[in-house]
Amino acid sequence: MTSSRRERILEAGETLMSQRGFHAVSMREIAREAGANLGSVTYHFGTKENLLAEIYARHTVPMNRRRMELLVEAERISDRRERLSAIIRAFVVPAFSASADSAGGGARFTRLRAILSMEGNETAGRIIADAFDETTHAFVEALGRCLPGADEAFITWRLHFLLGALYYTLVGGERINRLTAGRCDGNDQQAAIEQLVSATADSLACDGAAGNPRAA
Amino acid sequence: MTSSRRERILEAGETLMSQRGFHAVSMREIAREAGANLGSVTYHFGTKENLLAEIYARHTVPMNRRRMELLVEAERISDRRERLSAIIRAFVVPAFSASADSAGGGARFTRLRAILSMEGNETAGRIIADAFDETTHAFVEALGRCLPGADEAFITWRLHFLLGALYYTLVGGERINRLTAGRCDGNDQQAAIEQLVSATADSLACDGAAGNPRAA
DNA sequence: GTCTATATAGAGATAGAC
DNA sequence: GTCTATCTCTATATAGAC
Structure with missing residues (x-):
């Protein structure tokens, strides 16, 4: 070996x-x-920086590939509301999948991205911009096809919020347990995914939105 | 002096x-x-830990007071949809206010909380749990009165997502600029507040929600 | 209350034996 | 490819002069 x-x-x-x-x-x-x-x-x-770079390198490509595969599948759905949820799910699920598996995503890697993006790590920032911006654009466009009338800014902000919520959920799941006195489990990944998907779908599709141009 | x-x-x-x-x-x-x-x-x-503790100490009380003041004002609004937005705004605005002002909140302090919560800093974690959990409960309850039929888990998850989105927006505003090639400014705090409020209001109020018990 | 000087420990990185 | 030993730097924290 x-x-x-x-x-x-x-x-x-x-x-x-x-x-x-x-x-x-x-x-x-x-x-x-x-x-x-x-x-x-x-x-x-x-160097330590280089170790970090190699940790990223082995995850970015498979993770983006998995996201794109799921996105292609999602776009085949004809019902708009169902398609909307499926697109969001395609964005979220690979970020939660079991660590270091064949999908290359994994909660552990997503946690790493979350922490380093908050710390403002430059090595990570450069890699992330290179590796993920293109995929993110594909999602913005797919969502745009799902939501005629919604503009780029509206969609980008909400996809940005989704990523922030996703990051925070992976890092701070304990907080949910504490706040609900254990009545609700923040570390239940299946529940977290469902909540993230439905919350984001609503934030994109709801007509009452002040920030939604379709409400005008 | x-x-x-x-x-x-x-x-x-x-x-x-x-x-x-x-x-x-x-x-x-x-x-x-x-x-x-x-x-x-x-x-x-x-010690360095103690310096951190004192940085937190001077912000937590005034920040929570400001949030509670705005929450009391918001609860006076009779129209439910308007009240919903006002409650969310009461949660968000103090986190964005000018740094070190009399309100004690400020974007800088919120950024600090964001980073340290991601890093899993124990000192910060202890202080935050003590200082913010009570206020957060008050918001969950106020939202509950606004949304009859929505259960505690549903509201807590969405308030959790709001905090994650808020944190990420304060830390990673540049990403929005990059993704939209400058057509949309992630560091425009007024815009960020409006987007956060409307996205969260929709995620709580929309009837199409898969995660919303009122849709059943 | 503020400084200089220093104790002590731990960090990242290198050289070279095996 | 893996180890031991070590260089060099920087860190937190302390002691004591001013």
Whole structure:
């Protein structure tokens, strides 16, 4: 094998950074978590920045591919309201799928993106802009075909809100449990997906919207 | 004076940490930004954790007070749809107000909360739970009175999404500009507030909602 | 209350043996 | 490809002069 260590280091880095961010995690900690030596980490990745870049690299392509596959399927639906939900679902589901699976998405990677985008990490920012903007445009356009009369700004804002809500849900699920005193589980991913999809569909399709040009 | 340095250090810490988080900012950097010496920082605050705690302390009370004032005003509105928007606005506006103003809220402090909640900072988490959960409950209840038939889980999820969207908008406004090639300004706070309010109102009030029990 | 100087620890990164 | 050992830098925090 080329190196199982290398894989384990990537995995360890992704796990730890997705929990606490970039700066709060040290190379030594990553090495320990991977059962490897510090020297081995720098041998494989050189710098900490580069380790992060490689963590991103192995996820972005498969994740975008999965999103686009689901988007194509969703666009085949003729009923507009059903299609709307399916498009949103195509955006959300890959972000929640089991970690490091063949779909390449995973809640863990999404958590990582959430934290690093908040921290303003430059390496991550550059990669994300390159890797995700094109896919995001495809979703804005698909939603536009679903909602004639809704303009680009309206759709982009709401897709932006969806991403923020998605990020926050993956990171702060505990808060829902606390606020509802356990009557509602913020870590139930299936429930989270359904809530995200229905909330976003309503925010896009509802005619009472002050921000919706179709209400004018 | 008791100390203008002390104030300047608090200000500097808040500014820097709201941009890059807790660990990426050093005490030295904060001292330099405040035009003070490192020794002066530890004299006033002891530890970095404690500096953070004091940054939070001076904002939480006035911010919650402002939210509650606006909530009381909103609840006087008789028209349900108007009242719904006003309640959401009462939640959102203090989070966007000019930084360090008399309302104690401010975009800068909200950015700080956003970043630290993503980083899983324990100090911040404890303070936030203590300081904000009670106010959040008041909003859930007010929304419940506005939406008979909507249950607690439905409302809590959507209020949670609002907070995530709000956080992400304050941190990642640039992304909107990039995605729309400048046709729409993510840093226009007035626009952001209007979009957040209308999107959330629709997500709560729309009858087509799959996640809305009133649709059943 | 503010500074200089320093103790102590931990970080990222490198060199070279195996 | 993996390890040990080490260089160099920076961090938080403290002690004590002013």
